[in-house]
Amino acid sequence: MKSKDIVLIGILSATLTAGKLALSFIPNVEIVTVLFIAYTIVFGYRKTILVSLVFATTEIFLYGFNTWLLVYYFIWPFLILLTELMKKVIKSEYGYAILGAIFGYTFGFFFAIGESFFYGIAYGWTYWIRGLLFDLIHGTSNFIIILTLLNPLKKLLFKLKKAYYNE
Amino acid sequence: MNKKIIAIIAVLVLAALAFVGYKTFLSPKGVEGAKEVTVNIVIEKEGIDETFTYNTDYEFLIELLEENQEELGITFEEYDFGKMITGMMGYTVDPNSEYFHIYVNGEDATTGVAEIPLNDQDTYTFELKNF
Numbered sequence: 644m645k646s647k648d649i650v651l652i653g654i655l656s657a658t659l660t661a662g663k664l665a666l667s668f669i670p671n672v673e674i675v676t677v678l679f680i681a682y683t684i685v686f687g688y689r690k691t692i693l694v695s696l697v698f699a700t701t702e703i704f705l706y707g708f709n710t711w712l713l714v715y716y717f718i719w720p721f722l723i724l725l726t727e728l729m730k731k732v733i734k735s736e737y738g739y740a741i742l743g744a745i746f747g748y749t750f751g752f753f754f755a756i757g758e759s760f761f762y763g764i765a766y767g768w769t770y771w772i773r774g775l776l777f778d779l780i781h782g783t784s785n786f787i788i789i790l791t792l793l794n795p796l797k798k799l800l801f802k803l804k805k806a807y808y809n810e
Numbered sequence: 811m812n813k814k815i816i817a818i819i820a821v822l823v824l825a826a827l828a829f830v831g832y833k834t835f836l837s838p839k840g841v842e843g844a845k846e847v848t849v850n851i852v853i854e855k856e857g858i859d860e861t862f863t864y865n866t867d868y869e870f871l872i873e874l875l876e877e878n879q880e881e882l883g884i885t886f887e888e889y890d891f892g893k894m895i896t897g898m899m900g901y902t903v904d905p906n907s908e909y910f911h912i913y914v915n916g917e918d919a920t921t922g923v924a925e926i927p928l929n930d931q932d933t934y935t936f937e938l939k940n941f
Contacts, residue, residue, distance in 0.1 A: 737817065740817075765920070766920075769920040769921070772836060773921065773922075775832055776829065776832060779825055779828055779829060779832070780825075782825075783821055783822065786817075786821050787821065790814055790817060791814065
């Protein structure tokens with residue numbers, strides 16, 4: 644890994660933290676998903692997984708250690724790997740919008756599994772049901788955000804990547 | 811019309827339908843009619859262990875608490891996820907280390923205070939705890 648890559652990983656993870664904080668006043672509407680998808684398409688899954696690990700660790704620094712934050716170490720790399728695998732199949736932003744929507748709708752379910760390990764299945768089940776409306780907002784807003792922002796973001800990032808690596 | 815706008819409208823309509831479905835089948839439902847319920851407040855470090863019995867037609871615990879806010883000395887705080895009790899019997903919790911744990915008939919409540927339905931002969935215990 645070159646020093647340029649290390650700097651890039653730092654910058655990309657900072658954009659995720661900043662993007663998440665900027666929208667944190669609207670519950671479950673976020674641009675982290677669209678950014679991870681765009682970064683995976685443009686920079687590849689290896690670098691983006693490292694970005695996600697830095698991002699998850701920064702969350703712990705910001706919010707303190709919580710059991711739900713552990714899920715961040717799995718759920719974002721999972722999205723990145725899914726995006727990488729779907730790259731060859733998905734030909735338009737509609738496919739990614741559907742991927743992001745499904746990811747948002749099932750987001751609470753993944754956390755419920757994580758919480759079940761610590762507090763039992765009954766707690767996990769309640770956690771999931773209680774959060775379903777938030778998942779509904781999450782998946783729906785992901786769909787809209789990805790559909791409208793992914794293509795302009797990709798275009799911009801490809802341009803910046805070319806300039807950054809002198810390609 | 812632009813294809814993307816149609817897709818967005820379709821998703822919003824589906825989300826609205828899912829919301830109605832959630833409200834109809836999954837969200838907690840209150841029970842209509844007269845009930846007799848007991849509210850028990852325990853704040854051990856202040857030596858408080860008070861029991862109140864109410865006859866009510868309300869369907870949710872939060873409504874009963876709001877009506878008797880003065881007698882129970884309750885303060886609430888509004889958050890994104892709903893209302894939270896921040897004080898009882900005039901005692902205000904330290905938000906960094908304390909909260910009121912809710913038991914319904916001795917069992918841990920599985921929802922927040924706003925979603926607990928009132929049932930006849932139920933006992934709702936609020937106990938100050940540390941986290």
